[in-house]
Amino acid sequence: MNVGIIGAGTMGSGIAQVAATAGCSVVLYDNSAEARQHGQEKLGALLTRLVDKGRISPGEKQRIRDNITYAGSLKELSHTELVIEAIVENPEVKKAVFSELEPHLGHDAIIASNTSSLPIAALAAACRNPERFIGIHFFNPAPLMKLVEVIPAIQTNPEITKKALWLMQEWEKHPVEAKDTPGFIVNRVARPFYGEALRIYDEGIADIPTIDWAMKTLGGFRMGPFELMDFIGNDVNYTVTETVFHAFFGDERYRPSFTQKRMTEAGFLGRKSGRGYYHYGENAPNAEPVQDPVLGQQILDRIVIMLINEAYDALHFRIASREDIETAMTLGVNYPKGLLAWGEEIGYGECVRRLDALFDEYHEGRYRCSPLLRKLA
Ligand SMILES: NC(=O)c1ccc[n+]([C@@H]2O[C@H](COP(=O)([O-])OP(=O)(O)OC[C@H]3O[C@@H](n4cnc5c(N)ncnc54)[C@H](O)[C@@H]3O)[C@@H](O)[C@H]2O)c1
Numbered sequence: 618m619n620v621g622i623i624g625a626g627t628m629g630s631g632i633a634q635v636a637a638t639a640g641c642s643v644v645l646y647d648n649s650a651e652a653r654q655h656g657q658e659k660l661g662a663l664l665t666r667l668v669d670k671g672r673i674s675p676g677e678k679q680r681i682r683d684n685i686t687y688a689g690s691l692k693e694l695s696h697t698e699l700v701i702e703a704i705v706e707n708p709e710v711k712k713a714v715f716s717e718l719e720p721h722l723g724h725d726a727i728i729a730s731n732t733s734s735l736p737i738a739a740l741a742a743a744c745r746n747p748e749r750f751i752g753i754h755f756f757n758p759a760p761l762m763k764l765v766e767v768i769p770a771i772q773t774n775p776e777i778t779k780k781a782l783w784l785m786q787e788w789e790k791h792p793v794e795a796k797d798t799p800g801f802i803v804n805r806v807a808r809p810f811y812g813e814a815l816r817i818y819d820e821g822i823a824d825i826p827t828i829d830w831a832m833k834t835l836g837g838f839r840m841g842p843f844e845l846m847d848f849i850g851n852d853v854n855y856t857v858t859e860t861v862f863h864a865f866f867g868d869e870r871y872r873p874s875f876t877q878k879r880m881t882e883a884g885f886l887g888r889k890s891g892r893g894y895y896h897y898g899e900n901a902p903n904a905e906p907v908q909d910p911v912l913g914q915q916i917l918d919r920i921v922i923m924l925i926n927e928a929y930d931a932l933h934f935r936i937a938s939r940e941d942i943e944t945a946m947t948l949g950v951n952y953p954k955g956l957l958a959w960g961e962e963i964g965y966g967e968c969v970r971r972l973d974a975l976f977d978e979y980h981e982g983r984y985r986c987s988p989l990l991r992k993l994a
Pocket of ligand 1: 626647648705
């Protein structure tokens with residue numbers, strides 16, 4: 618299959634590698650010669666590392682490299698059957714690229730966007746034939762992360778959705794189908810992991826290392842919320858939170874935290890800037906957690922119940938199927954178990970009791986219980 622990728626940055630290069638590994642012939646377009654050069658060098662170095670580790674053979678490396686050609690003009694994508702766009706997260710720039718691209722493509726070609734936060738319907742509307750447009754959302758790093766969210770817009774032809782789901786399986790990904798709503802599945806359901814941790818910290822209930830300790834040691838999460846925010850970058854994580862909050866018309870459930878905003882404003886972005894919630898580097902002055910099992914359990918219970926509530930609300934609003942919500946959170950963000958199953962394990966009645974207790978304490982819509990959870994209880 619002939620595939621076009623637009624954008625040779627982090628995601629575009631990763632997606633190109635996935636497609637090339639699956640045997641597709643890939644044309645990778647970027648309007649910056651420097652980005653093309655950098656992308657090519659980075660991919661070369663990455664494939665060499667894979668050969669050194671014995672994950673792929675030198676022949677496989679050559680085959681993947683040969684399957685990707687770099688282009689400096691959109692015209693060079695004219696023979697492709699699927700184009701995946703992964704450029705800057707700016708709707709106007711993306712729309713301009715789609716309008717320029719479409720006349721070069723054949724009638725049957727599919728156009729997809731890897732956007733994390735923009736409505737697919739709005740991007741599709743920039744095309745003359747919006748029926749061929751779909752969201753195909755990979756996770757970073759694309760070659761390693763199995764999950765792909767496939768998001769049809771209201772304009773998308775159902776045949777295109779079927780084809781995209783099938784194709785992602787062919788590329789050895791695990792596709793899930795999500796409704797075109799803010800954050801799709803993962804970036805919506807995961808919000809309380811960060812938001813409620815920040816809230817616990819802001820209220821002085823526990824310090825940062827203690828919250829991370831509780832989530833990892835008692836909850837089985839691979840990283841604590843603050844470690845993860847430092848890893849993602851506070852600027853990136855804050856922007857996603859703010860985007861989701863505004864896209865939900867200011868629903869207080871997604872309200873961002875001043876703590877994270879100030880961290881971003883101060884340039885304490887996390888690992889990449891050497892300082893975030895933690896200090897990085899040798900002899901970094903980081904505090905030890907207070908390993909109090911009672912406090913730890915309270916922290917874990919509060920964050921997990923908010924995650925469970927979000928997952929049930931996503932199911933209530935048919936954002937995705939039960940199975941796809943579970944898959945998305947275990948494969949996309951490596952949660953120790955599916956949130957819907959976790960809720961069942963705790964018991965619906967107990968879930969409702971915990972959420973109502975938070976609501977009674979705060980009287981904020983943030984703590985409202987999902988109607989589905991209440992109905993199940
Ligand atoms: N980074 C992530 O973790 C992640 C995860 C999932 C989805 N996404 C989404 O993927 C997209 C790309 O993100 P990224 O992190 O790879 O960005 P990036 O900054 O690493 O790469 C973007 C590339 O697009 C190129 N570009 C910009 N404008 C262009 C134009 N008009 N025409 C052609 N090329 C252009 C740039 O030169 C750059 O090489 C965004 O929509 C983002 O929301 C990112």
